[in-house]
Amino acid sequence: MSLQHGRPYLAIPGPSVIPDRVLQAMHRPSPNIYEGELVDMMPALLADLKAVARTDGDVAIYIANGHGVWEAALTNTMSRGDKVLVLGNGHFCEGWADTARGLHIDVEIMDFGFERPIDLEAFRERLNADKTNEIKAVMTVHVDTSTSVKNDVAALRNVLDEAGHSALLMIDCIASLGCDPFEMDAWGVDLMVAACQKGLMTPAGVGFVFFNEKAATYRDAADLVTPYWDWRPRVNPEWFYLYFCGTAPTHHLYGLREALDMIAEEGLDAVLRRHRVLAQSVWAAIDHWGQGGPLEMNVPDPAHRSFAVTSVRAGSAKAAELRHWCEHKAGLTLGIGLGLAPPGTPEWHHAFRIGHMGSVSGQMILGALGTIEAGLSAVDIAHKPGGIVAAADVIAKNA
Ligand SMILES: *Cc1c(COP(=O)(O)O)cnc(C)c1O
Numbered sequence: 001m002s003l004q005h006g007r008p009y010l011a012i013p014g015p016s017v018i019p020d021r022v023l024q025a026m027h028r029p030s031p032n033i034y035e036g037e038l039v040d041m042m043p044a045l046l047a048d049l050k051a052v053a054r055t056d057g058d059v060a061i062y063i064a065n066g067h068g069v070w071e072a073a074l075t076n077t078m079s080r081g082d083k084v085l086v087l088g089n090g091h092f093c094e095g096w097a098d099t100a101r102g103l104h105i106d107v108e109i110m111d112f113g114f115e116r117p118i119d120l121e122a123f124r125e126r127l128n129a130d131k132t133n134e135i136k137a138v139m140t141v142h143v144d145t146s147t148s149v150k151n152d153v154a155a156l157r158n159v160l161d162e163a164g165h166s167a168l169l170m171i172d173c174i175a176s177l178g179c180d181p182f183e184m185d186a187w188g189v190d191l192m193v194a195a196c197q198k199g200l201m202t203p204a205g206v207g208f209v210f211f212n213e214k215a216a217t218y219r220d221a222a223d224l225v226t227p228y229w230d231w232r233p234r235v236n237p238e239w240f241y242l243y244f245c246g247t248a249p250t251h252h253l254y255g256l257r258e259a260l261d262m263i264a265e266e267g268l269d270a271v272l273r274r275h276r277v278l279a280q281s282v283w284a285a286i287d288h289w290g291q292g293g294p295l296e297m298n299v300p301d302p303a304h305r306s307f308a309v310t311s312v313r314a315g316s317a318k319a320a321e322l323r324h325w326c327e328h329k330a331g332l333t334l335g336i337g338l339g340l341a342p343p344g345t346p347e348w349h350h351a352f353r354i355g356h357m358g359s360v361s362g363q364m365i366l367g368a369l370g371t372i373e374a375g376l377s378a379v380d381i382a383h384k385p386g387g388i389v390a391a392a393d394v395i396a397k398n399a
Contacts, residue, residue: 004331011368012335013145013175013309015197015204016358018255022201025258026251033248039240041257048260049208052177052200052268053192055184057212060231063249066174069193069207070099072229073170076209077191077218080104082136085126085167087118089151090144091339096172100139103224108135114147114340117304120159127163136218137168143176143306146339148353149299150180150306157188168215174198174207178263179275179308179357184210191215199308201262201358202255262359275307278356278365281394282310285369285387289376292384298340298351308357311340314381317349321379322372329378332371362395 010017031038049059060076062068078084083106086097093109100107110126112118118140127135138160143150153171160169170191173182177192178199184192191211197204209231219225219232233242240248263271283302289295294315299305314322319337326332337351354372356365369391376383 002329004328006331008331008333009364009368010333011355012333013198013353013355013357016199016201016355017360017364018203019201019259019262019359021262022255022258026203026255028251028254031250033240033250038248038250038253041253042240042243045253045257045260048264050210052260052263053173053184053194053210054182054186055192055210055212057184057210058216058231058235060209060211060234061243062207062209062229062234063205063244063252064195064207065197065204066172066193066195066207067095067099069174069195069209070096070172071103072207072209072231073191073193074100074103074105075222075224075226075229076211076231077168077170077215077222078103078105078136079221079223081106083108083134084137084139085110085135087123087138087140087151087156088112089117089147089149090114090141091146092141092144092172092174093139094339096139096141105224115149115299116301117149117151118156120152120155123156124159124163127159127165127167130165133166135165135167137170139170139172141172141175142182143173143180143308144339145175145309145353146311147298148306148309148311150176150304153182153189154187161188168218170215175308175357176306178268178271180306181272185212196252196256196259198357200256201259202252206249206252206256272307275356277395277398278360278362279305279307279310280398281362281365281391282354282356282369284394285373285391286310286312288387288390289373289383293376293382295376295381295383308355309335310354310356311337311351312354313340313351315350316381317346318379318381319352320349322375322381323352325375325379326371330371330374332368334372362399366392366395
């Protein structure tokens with residue numbers, strides 16, 4: 001039999017759970033795109049987005065997913081043959097690097113593996129060796145959603161400053177915005193990309209490029225820019241239509257408006273604290289289960305784990321059986337292991353991920369962890385029983 005009927009929980013790291021309030025805000029007829037409510041709500045929407053990113057800079061909005069804004073970020077700042085340095089610790093850094101290569105940008109990757117953050121000393125050495133400031137931009141992720149590694153972005157800025165290096169610092173916050181603390185201006189980030197379908201709780205389809213004055217000056221020289229991706233008209237439109245280089249993503253804007261209201265009502269700091277406590281309860285369960293079997297978190301050091309997603313190694317292809325059991329027996333969809341092993345190898349099936357980003361509450365996480373504990377028994381993965389109690393304890397002490 002199956003116990004999956006009832007409200008499902010999509011616990012993959014994006015798209016995330018869409019709150020009913022966001023769905024309801026989108027359930028309406030098409031609005032006038034020339035005047036009225038939709039046009040009038042743009043200034044506050046932009047201000048509230050910047051508040052979540054903690055920046056006074058500009059934001060360009062695109063009808064695009066994360067891959068679209070990866071390209072927008074590069075085409076507005078780079079020229080053919082320019083050199084960028086990608087600091088990698090997972091699948092998504094490599095993806096952004098591939099986009100750059102496809103644009104005929106000269107890409108150098110420093111690969112730090114899958115379990116650890118960027119090695120700051122290695123980064124410093126590389127910058128110090130670049131006497132002529134050949135590197136035009138340093139690109140990396142705040143959180144890599146495949147490995148769940150979180151990088152220390154403020155420390156990257158310090159290394160750039162100490163080296164006296166002029167490269168733009170470009171950060172992918174697609175997984176982390178609204179989940180892990182991020183301070184665009186205070187941390188000296190020049191450009192940041194995000195999308196609406198993760199911490200911002202809105203159906204996939206809208207992406208953002210936030211940028212400061214320094215990044216804006218790169219636009220002047222960039223020869224990769226094309227009319228649709230050009231951020232200039234989008235941040236300074238003569239009329240509403242130009243925000244989106246055409247028809248606005250009308251219903252996404254209503255959904256996003258509602259999501260930003262929800263974040264403001266809870267308070268951004270409280271949203272981030274909720275994500276921290278929920279993540280810590282997930283880690284407590286996995287640590288406990290791991291005392292009696294093969295389960296372990298991919299990132300050993302808690303300081304370098306994301307609050308949005310947790311990648312778990314299960315040591316065998318039973319990870320896939322567990323995912324299947326949780327979805328089909330109990331209505332919980334876990335994320336596939338991504339990037340921890342090459343596609344096509346048996347090890348590819350040895351990991352899974354728990355998405356705990358966005359509209360996620362204590363009862364949802366405890367329900368998910370209880371379901372995983374049932375699944376561990378059902379598919380016969382060795383574990384120390386009682387992880388759910390360890391998780392409940394974290395929630396009892398911190399809520
Ligand atoms: C999800 C994600 C992406 C890709 O976003 P798409 O919307 O699937 O194109 C890129 N980077 C990170 C860190 C992500 O989490």
